[in-house]
Amino acid sequence: MRKVTLMELRELALQSKNNLWDKARALDRDVKLYLHWTAGHYGQFFDSYHINIDADGSVYVSANDLAAAKSHTYRRNSGAIGISLACAYNATTNNFGLEPPTPAQIEAAAQVVAVLAAALDLTIDLQRVMTHAEAADNKDGLNPGYGANGYPDGRHGPEHSCERWDLWFFPGVAPGEGGNVIRGKANWYRNQGVS
Numbered sequence: 001m002r003k004v005t006l007m008e009l010r011e012l013a014l015q016s017k018n019n020l021w022d023k024a025r026a027l028d029r030d031v032k033l034y035l036h037w038t039a040g041h042y043g044q045f046f047d048s049y050h051i052n053i054d055a056d057g058s059v060y061v062s063a064n065d066l067a068a069a070k071s072h073t074y075r076r077n078s079g080a081i082g083i084s085l086a087c088a089y090n091a092t093t094n095n096f097g098l099e100p101p102t103p104a105q106i107e108a109a110a111q112v113v114a115v116l117a118a119a120l121d122l123t124i125d126l127q128r129v130m131t132h133a134e135a136a137d138n139k140d141g142l143n144p145g146y147g148a149n150g151y152p153d154g155r156h157g158p159e160h161s162c163e164r165w166d167l168w169f170f171p172g173v174a175p176g177e178g179g180n181v182i183r184g185k186a187n188w189y190r191n192q193g194v195s
C-alpha cells in the first residue's frame with residue numbers, strides 16, 4: 001500500500017484511463033467506480049481494492065495501474081475501480097459496532113470519486129458510481145437476474161437477502177441513501193474544483 005495525495009491519484013487515473021476505457025467499452029458500458037467497506041479494522045487494508053481509505057481520510061493505493069483486474073465486485077471487475085473504506089468490523093444493519101465509517105472517510109471517498117470521475121470523464125451518477133450494496137441489488141440493471149436468484153454465490157444486496165450492504169447507509173444517513181449521499185458530496189467537490 002502506498003499513501004497518495006489526491007493529485008497523485010489523479011495522475012494514476014490519467015495513466016490508467018485508456019486501459020480502463022478499453023476494458024469498459026469491450027463490455028459496452030462506461031468505466032465504473034465501486035464503493036465498498038472492508039468489514040475489517042481501521043488501518044487494515046486489502047489488495048482486492050485499488051484504493052483503500054483509512055479512518056482519518058488518508059488514501060492508499062494497492063497498485064499504480066488502476067485498470068488492473070481486482071476482485072471486489074462480483075461480475076463487475078473489468079474496466080472498474082474498487083474503492084474501499086477500512087471500517088465496519090463486525091457491523092450489522094442494527095449496530096455498526098466499534099469501527100463505523102467515519103465522517104472523514106465519507107468525505108475522502110467523495111473526494112476520491114470527484115477526482116477519478118474528472119480524470120476519467122465520468123458523470124457522477126448511479127450508472128457509473130455505485131456502492132456495493134447498490135451493485136449487489138443490480139440497481140443499474142447491468143446483470144439481469146443476478147439481483148434475485150441468479151446471483152450464484154447467494155450474496156445479495158439489502159433489497160434481497162442483504163449479505164452485501166456496503167454503504168447502504170452509515171451513521172446519520174437513512175437506509176438506502178448511502179450512495180446518493182456520497183454521489184451528492186462527490187458532485188459538490190467536483191463543482192468546487194477538487195480534481
Ligand SMILES: [Zn+2]
Nearest residue numbers: 036037132166
Ligand atoms: Zn464490498
